[in-house]
Amino acid sequence: MNGRVNRTRPPGRGWPPLRNRLTLRARLTVVYGGLLLLAGMILLGVTYVLVDQRMPRPVEATQSGSFSGATGASGADRVVPADSVQLQALVLDVQQEVRASAMESLLTQGGVALLLVSVVAVTAGWLIAGRALQPLHRITATASRIAGADGAGRGLHERIALQGPADEVRELADTFDLMLERLDRSFDGQRRFVANASHELRTPLAVNRALLELAVTRSDATPELRQLGESLLVVNGRHERLIDGLLTLADSENAVTERVPVDLAKIAAHVLDLSTEGPSVAVHRELATAPTAGDPVLLERLTQNLVENAVRHNLPAGGWLSVRTGQAGGRVELEVTNTGPVVAPYETETIFQPFRRLRRDRVDGRGFGLGLSIVRAVAGAHDGAVSAQPRDGGGLVVTVTLPVDDALARPQLRSAATPAGRRLPDAKPH
Incomplete structure (x- = not known):
């Protein structure tokens, strides 16, 4: 074991769960559509039970020629002639067929209506989710532009400045703007420090060069003094070029406004x-x-x-x-x-x-x-x-x-x- 973590997918395992592959907008749309479909199914089921209870029960004919299951005003069975049994059976069949057709129509047409409403709801949920996620897209676009800017600290002057109600997304945008402001001040302070320090070092280096040139050009200067002065002039020149490079680097890190x-x-x-x-x-x-x-x-x-x-x-x-x-x-x-x-x-x-x-x-x-x-x-x-x-x-x-x-x-x-x-x-x- 070398302590390295194996991050490859274990053998036998498939792709990650679907929820890990769907975008936030798609997941919100699935939630909206799923909740509406579930609520519609519950409503359709309750409606089916209530309609089934309110539908009149079909009468049943006995061998003696009486109808049972349907009561009159007195609540007793009503007796009919025996030769009308066939007619009674026909009426019973018609009642059962009408009841079954009504309940079947309720389920079929209710299911079709629920399906159409679900399609409309999913479409509306997709649009509403996209509308609700627009502030997040704006934050992401701003962060991408800043991250893609060339040079350290370039692009930090940009702000999201999100308008709208003081909700969680607005709080996130304001916090992001505050972070950008602090980073911008930090980078600006760093650039100013390099520029100011370079400017301050230029003057003593120029004085040193003038004094060294004066020392090596004096008539009474010894060869050793001239050799030392020339070596110091080389070192001083290197320092001046270094300061000049730092100044150029500090100036060039700012975006050019006048072109x-x-x-x-x-x-x-x-x-x-x-x-x-x-x-x-x-x-x-x-x-x-x-x-x-x-x-x-x-x-x-x-x-x-x-x-x-x-x-x-x-x-x-x-x-x-x-x-x-x-x-x-x-x-x-x-x-x-x-x-x-x-x-x-x-x-x-x-x-x-x-x-x-x-x-x-x-x-x-x-x-x-x-x-x-x-x-x-x-x-x-x-x-x-x-x-x-x-x-x-x-x-x-x-x-x-x-x-x-x-x-x-x-x-x-x-x-x-x-x-x-x-x-x-x-x-x-x-």
Whole structure:
């Protein structure tokens, strides 16, 4: 025994009970219809007994020619001639037939009426149950939208705001709204703390950089002092880039409210054109028009981080990267593909977590592990998404999808190609 619970269905057992497979609306409809059918059957049975008791009993003829079972005003048997026995038998048969036909008609027609009323009742019960469950559907839809929002804390500003009587469903909705409000305040406070702390740390780091630069440029500075100052400047620069990354991450986790039309193809071309300081890897461009709307600065940072990540995690020699933009399925796409080490599919999600990198719990000296975290945050702030897939032979294919901006959409796609021999320099860690 390893302590693991076997949750599979035991042999010989069938599916779970029907009540566990029916929706709440279906169960309420069954309850409504079942109760009405039961009440109708009881009413029909009581009516049958009462009618049976009120129906007159048929008279019975004796061999002597007298009728028994029917009494006159005096309550004694009434004597009739013996030659009318056959007529009496005929009357008795007619009375019995009429009684049986009346009771049979009562059961048949009552059953048909009960069946029709039950069908109407089940239909009405289905509609009434759906009407009664509408507030629950509203709560479920709100919870689904919040759970499906990209980014931590995004979507928590939404409220149910259910109107109606102060019943149990209204109490549930109000409690859910209260929980959302507290979570929203908590996430907002966390983002504000990161932003404020980052802003407060920028000033002393800038002062430290100025003092170190002044110390290493003095004419009487010793070689040891200059070497120490240069090392401290490197450390101070890393800290400044870390603070800048934290600020960008905090800002990009908020939804972008003011958006302007931009073309991802132009942004990608601009980012690639700026990277011309030295050879590193071959770059392939396939830039078709990709019109979207958003913050151009954040979208440029998104593209820059993808390119820098593709360069940093590439092969030492003979590597390449490809940048592609275009439209597909009513969305615009930015795809960055690179060569590099082989990546397992289950490890791709790790690279999107802050301060973490592939096959490492912590980052090393080449970066801080914020690049792709910022990419995902920026994409989420623009109602987009980002995904990474391992490339056959090593490397990654990172794809960003964003909504199409109809104002910039054109029927013809423009493409800009660059020779495969173009080189991109090593990107600086952010």
